[in-house]
Amino acid sequence: MASVADDISERLETEIVEGLLPPGTRLEEPALAERFGVSRTPVREALQRLSASGLVELKPRRGTRVLNPSIGRIVEMFEVMAELEAVCARLCARRADAELIRTLKAWLMSCETTAAAQDVSAYYEANRQFHHTIYRGSGNGFLAEQAEALHLRLTPFRRQQLRVPRRLRQSLAEHTQVVAAIEAGDEAAAESVQRDHILIQGERFGDFLSQFGAAAQADAG
Amino acid sequence: MASVADDISERLETEIVEGLLPPGTRLEEPALAERFGVSRTPVREALQRLSASGLVELKPRRGTRVLNPSIGRIVEMFEVMAELEAVCARLCARRADAELIRTLKAWLMSCETTAAAQDVSAYYEANRQFHHTIYRGSGNGFLAEQAEALHLRLTPFRRQQLRVPRRLRQSLAEHTQVVAAIEAGDEAAAESVQRDHILIQGERFGDFLSQFGAAAQADAG
DNA sequence: CCTCATCAATCTGCATGCATAATTATGACT
DNA sequence: AGTCATAATTATGCATGCAGATTGATGAGG
Known part of the structure; x- marks a missing residue:
């Protein structure tokens, strides 16, 4: 029932929250796509959601990384x-x-x-x-x-x-x-x-x- | 500099905020894509962001509509x-x-x-x-x-x-x-x-x- | 006449391909 | 040797195509 994008979003969320992906870690779409065995499209959606919930930072044309606030x-x-x-x-x-x-x-x-x-x-x-x-x-x-x-x-x-x-x-x-x-x-x-x-x-x-x-x-x- | 998805997101945002798109309005990707002269991809991203900011409701497999809270x-x-x-x-x-x-x-x-x-x-x-x-x-x-x-x-x-x-x-x-x-x-x-x-x-x-x-x-x- | 089941049309979710910008590596010049 | 400029590599943003689900439309039955 849960879409692939939802699943990836949740898994990344827990990994960020649990510290497996420390603040500042770069999240590259191709790498994540291969890791989860899907295409880049659902990965992008997952990153969008994480960006919305404030867990990652998504800079245009400059990639995504785990939020590392001052x-x-x-x-x-x-x-x-x-x-x-x-x-x-x-x-x-x-x-x-x-x-x-x-x-x-x-x-x-x-x-x-x-x-x-x-x-x-x-x-x-x-x-x-x-x-x-x-x-x-x-x-x-x-x-x-x-x-x-x-x-x-x-x-x-x-x-x-x-x-x-x-x-x-x-x-x-x-x-x-x-x-x-x-x-x-x-x-x-x-x-x-x-x-x-x-x-x-x-x-x-x-x-x-x-x-x-x-x-x-x-x-x- | 502003990506197409950003642009669409902003335009839809103002239209929702200004009441041109009343609560409950269904937002269909193909229609929006044609209207803005782009493909569905950036439209989907825009809708994702609006969903994150709480202006629209994005139900899986059931489309997007302007949030109509009780x-x-x-x-x-x-x-x-x-x-x-x-x-x-x-x-x-x-x-x-x-x-x-x-x-x-x-x-x-x-x-x-x-x-x-x-x-x-x-x-x-x-x-x-x-x-x-x-x-x-x-x-x-x-x-x-x-x-x-x-x-x-x-x-x-x-x-x-x-x-x-x-x-x-x-x-x-x-x-x-x-x-x-x-x-x-x-x-x-x-x-x-x-x-x-x-x-x-x-x-x-x-x-x-x-x-x-x-x-x-x-x-x- | 109304309700329900079946089917067509449409939309959503994901995969894939391509052009452009950014990152990294390499080489020339001071 | 260090710094800057240039080229190759890689990632991102968008377009397009396809399978599955959903919506509504049509027709049969109560």
Whole structure:
């Protein structure tokens, strides 16, 4: 049922998100076409979609490469992510029902257990589901989609974040605070806690990259 | 320099935004190809981009048509627009310099004069520039791009809004308030005023519709 | 008269070919 | 030897062709 272009788009997307295709990697149509055993046409369509979702950069007549944003750009994206999540949390506090709060608490617990078990990939999934639940809990499907899309887009740069165990504990504490605020219907608190929760990741990213100095400044234009 | 696909994409975009291609219109590749005097290939690419920017809907094997979202969906989009604008206004109040405030006041005055002159299209442009200035004034280029993109995407549905003269006067008053708040550095006021300014356009049915959940799925397409 | 099944016309998705621009490799000149 | 200019190679953008799916049109049956 899924078209070839869709399939290629998905496979490339996961490879980019999982870090197999690092930022800056050039994606040449003939090579991809041969690799997937298809012609260039569906490959081109797949690249178009990835370009639209902001994962790759498609310069006219100059080829496609995995997006390699500057540090400043990434910080900007985390800022927007923080604001989107803050809005979701606020609307969630306003509109959430008992069912959603139960789901939220379930994922919170899942985050805690996977973190305790040092299961990194399971923690990532639980964390993603936790945030996803808040997006959906906003009661605004469009907002949820936008948040999900940006979350995905930022995944390649969030990957290194939670290697620091102390940050992970603090992150769990913030999750608990957000759930409490949402359950209490405290919109302002939910918004504020969630915004800072994400903003810290942006700052952490800056700290992380500053270790590498200007080398990471390799801008894709 | 601009590729054929880019050109077609832009032309279709303006036609959709300006209402020449109403929501629900089917876009057939052979017809467009003949109309623009090119082959189907660049037409397909153009449609892909429009699909990515959310102006058209591209169902596999079932063709492309101008996006015709349900009322509930439009309300959701306006709600997100309101939140994005609110964030821009808040950051603008925090970071704006004298130069930006001068520009903002200039566009505000342009809005007033074009409104007084009943020049609808000129007013639209002045209004767009006014909001655009706030986006840029946020100091976050990524945020500005997102806001601009959503603003464009909502244009077909905002077109009928300001036909009501009373709404137009109120809109101008709200603009004045936002500028005042930004100039005073009052982040909370700027955020609040701007959010309501946009929310009124979406008619504030967000809370109402969220209670019904899937009931808002009554899609006309 | 209306509903449903079958068939023709049309459109979409993918493959392939070609011209042009960009990238890389090579050689001449300072 | 280093730098610049030139040529070969490669990739991109668009045109064209074909198989399969979808749309609607036509005719049979209730």
